[in-house]
Amino acid sequence: MKILLMGNPNVGKSVIFSRLTGINVIASNYPGTTVEFTKGFLKTPELTAEIIDVPGAYTLSPTNKAEEVAVEMLNAGNTDLVINVIDATHLERNLYLTLSLLEQNIPVIVALNIWDETKHLGIDIDLQKLESLLRVPLVPTTAVTDEGLEELISRIPEAKSELPPHPPRTDDERWAEIGSIIKQVQTITHRHHTFTEKLSDMTIKPATGIPIAILVALLAFALIIAIGMGLRRFVLLPFFEGFIFPPIRTGVTAIVPEGIIVREILIGHFGVLIDGIGWPLALVLPYLLAFYLILAILEDTGYLSRLACLLDILFHRIGTHGGAVIPFLLGFGCTVGGILSSRALDTQRERIIVVTLMCMAIPCAAQTGAIVALLAGRSIPALVIVYIIAFLFILIAGMIMNKLLIGSTPTFFMEIPTYRIPNLRAVAKKIWMQVSSYLFQAVPLIVFGVFIAAILYETGILYHIGILFKPIVVGLLGLPAEASVGLILGIIRRELAIAVLLNLDLTIVQLIVGSIVALFYIPCAAVFPILIKEFGVKYAIFIVLSTIVIAFIMGGIINATFALVF
Amino acid sequence: MDETRLFDLSSGETAIIKHLAGGQRFQRRMAALGIRVGKTVRQITSQPLRGPIVIEIDRSLIAVGQGMAEKIVVEAIEPIKKIDE
Numbered sequence: 001m002k003i004l005l006m007g008n009p010n011v012g013k014s015v016i017f018s019r020l021t022g023i024n025v026i027a028s029n030y031p032g033t034t035v036e037f038t039k040g041f042l043k044t045p046e047l048t049a050e051i052i053d054v055p056g057a058y059t060l061s062p063t064n065k066a067e068e069v070a071v072e073m074l075n076a077g078n079t080d081l082v083i084n085v086i087d088a089t090h091l092e093r094n095l096y097l098t099l100s101l102l103e104q105n106i107p108v109i110v111a112l113n114i115w116d117e118t119k120h121l122g123i124d125i126d127l128q129k130l131e132s133l134l135r136v137p138l139v140p141t142t143a144v145t146d147e148g149l150e151e152l153i154s155r156i157p158e159a160k161s162e163l164p165p166h167p168p169r170t171d172d173e174r175w176a177e178i179g180s181i182i183k184q185v186q187t188i189t190h191r192h193h194t195f196t197e198k199l200s201d202m203t204i205k206p207a208t209g210i211p212i213a214i215l216v217a218l219l220a221f222a223l224i225i226a227i228g229m230g231l232r233r234f235v236l237l238p239f240f241e242g243f244i245f246p247p248i249r250t251g252v253t254a255i256v257p258e259g260i261i262v263r264e265i266l267i268g269h270f271g272v273l274i275d276g277i278g279w280p281l282a283l284v285l286p287y288l289l290a291f292y293l294i295l296a297i298l299e300d301t302g303y304l305s306r307l308a309c310l311l312d313i314l315f316h317r318i319g320t321h322g323g324a325v326i327p328f329l330l331g332f333g334c335t336v337g338g339i340l341s342s343r344a345l346d347t348q349r350e351r352i353i354v355v356t357l358m359c360m361a362i363p364c365a366a367q368t369g370a371i372v373a374l375l376a377g378r379s380i381p382a383l384v385i386v387y388i389i390a391f392l393f394i395l396i397a398g399m400i401m402n403k404l405l406i407g408s409t410p411t412f413f414m415e416i417p418t419y420r421i422p423n424l425r426a427v428a429k430k431i432w433m434q435v436s437s438y439l440f441q442a443v444p445l446i447v448f449g450v451f452i453a454a455i456l457y458e459t460g461i462l463y464h465i466g467i468l469f470k471p472i473v474v475g476l477l478g479l480p481a482e483a484s485v486g487l488i489l490g491i492i493r494r495e496l497a498i499a500v501l502l503n504l505d506l507t508i509v510q511l512i513v514g515s516i517v518a519l520f521y522i523p524c525a526a527v528f529p530i531l532i533k534e535f536g537v538k539y540a541i542f543i544v545l546s547t548i549v550i551a552f553i554m555g556g557i558i559n560a561t562f563a564l565v566f
Numbered sequence: 567m568d569e570t571r572l573f574d575l576s577s578g579e580t581a582i583i584k585h586l587a588g589g590q591r592f593q594r595r596m597a598a599l600g601i602r603v604g605k606t607v608r609q610i611t612s613q614p615l616r617g618p619i620v621i622e623i624d625r626s627l628i629a630v631g632q633g634m635a636e637k638i639v640v641e642a643i644e645p646i647k648k649i650d651e
Contacts, residue, residue, distance in 0.1 A: 058594075
């Protein structure tokens with residue numbers, strides 16, 4: 001049996017999907033979190049079914065990529081049943097998709113989600129009446145607390161298509177019918193303004209909203225760095241330096257005699273058992289945790305859509321609109337995630353602009369961790385300078401692309417969701433999903449990178465590479481020749497290009513130049529399959545070449561500027 | 567004819583949507599978020615420098631960029647003082 005979970009954006013499909021299948025998918029409080037479908041299985045004594053979490057759609061006549069995916073899935077033909085998730089607090093406009101689905105002649109069961117909110121909002125819905133008017137099973141649910149899901153599952157066998165089959169209606173006919181349904185089932189009682197509404201007003205009106213947005217951004221940035229640094233300095237470093245590294249050093253020293261290269265590879269400069277463990281777990285992990293904690297809170301409260309609205313004008317200057325704030329922010333976590341999320345944008349032109357800027361100048365959380373570890377201890381102004389340079393680059397390069405690329409910028413049009421208090425369990429789950437994918441997918445790559453570095457270093461190959469790159473690394477960038485190893489490791493992972501610098505003795509200017517070069521340099525190896533899949537080989541090659549060139553130019557300019565000024 | 571458009575409304579003003587000046591695709595996108603002829607909208611705020619306009623319609627907040635707000639023809643109605651405001 002194949003079941004599709006369909007509904008408007010931001011009605012809680014992904015939460016229902018997680019609850020039914022036990023598979024974790026990212027759910028947030030903004031429209032368009034799900035840009036690709038996820039499959040899972042529901043097993044109960046009575047039935048086994050494949051369930052697909054379909055991206056949110058308002059209509060079955062696609063107006064964006066997510067809706068195209070949704071319609072393709074529905075038309076694939078082998079669907080046995082659709083669970084139509086609708087938002088009980090916005091019944092009227094949600095019913096448009098419901099009626100369209102009923103016309104498809106596929107059995108439908110309706111989950112009237114966010115049911116708990118209706119009481120607070122003074123919305124009263126006559127469930128029996130609505131069920132009899134729709135002529136398909138209807139179950140009120142509150143997915144975040146599991147309410148109603150058992151009933152939903154138990155009533156799946158009752159799902160049916162519209163009987164007798166209704167020919168497709170015109171838009172006007174659908175709205176007329178919805179109007180008549182709403183009149184019969186929904187009553188709204190007047191109620192007083194709630195605190196969340198006042199908060200909503202304050203954060204969206206520019207006079208108060210803009211200062212709040214600046215405050216939130218600074219606070220988020222400061223919190224990520226403070227939590228990351230705190231975890232690293234006071235928890236993880238003492239733990240590894242105290243309990244993990246000493247026995248490893250003693251053990252290896254005891255087993256492998258001095259003078260054998262294996263010993264150096266394991267515990268020497270770029271030791272696989274020292275840096276190979278310390279970099280991913282004590283250097284990067286704390287920032288990853290801190291970033292995803294803050295992001296989850298921003299996502300789940302519903303603040304991001306307000307930020308998108310406030311920043312829309314700024315984003316128009318670089319050829320996109322406020323909606324791009326979401327892929328950009330996700331890019332600060334992981335470039336791959338950011339690229340996938342850019343699917344929610346309206347046009348390919350916008351996606352190219354956003355993804356190009358992201359590959360060039362947006363550090364992922366891992367790289368942020370490495371940059372902070374490299375700079376914050378030495379000079380906070382240096383850290384600020386690096387981020388200001390990246391920000392200015394995004395602004396200028398975005399404006400240039402906006403001029404060069406043919407096409408116009410679509411208008412911003414987005415629902416601003418009601419504020420919700422983040423569900424602790426959901427936030428913890430989301431952080432764990434990101435962290436576990438980091439631990440199992442990225443950490444092995446980092447260890448591999450450190451291993452390559454150790455071999456290059458110990459065999460002396462690095463020395464020759466250093467000579468080869470000398471004109472650029474030493475001549476243009478003013479860095480020691482050994483820094484060239486970062487250019488090789490940086491291809492594997494963004495943060496490795498920075499981490500290499502930790503083992504060198506650098507001046508403040510060298511630290512800034514090194515960070516900038518590593519930031520603008522090639523994004524990590526995991527990005528390329530996605531770039532090729534989404535934009536083609538040519539674009540991927542363009543990104544490789546342009547990031548290398550821009551990294552050297554930016555590094556060269558900064559090095560030369562500092563040399564002139566100081 | 568001098569028509570009032572959505573972006574002509576000022577903060578707190580209420581209006582009824584009279585006409586959506588766009589093709590079917592535009593009409594559908596608007597309808598998806600509840601913006602239809604006959605609906606009552608309340609302007610909540612507008613962002614500076616011709617930024618998006620935020621409206622409340624059927625208890626939802628929706629941000630509408632200038633390009634779209636120009637195509638939404640409305641008729642302002644007398645503000646009714648709510649009891650709790």
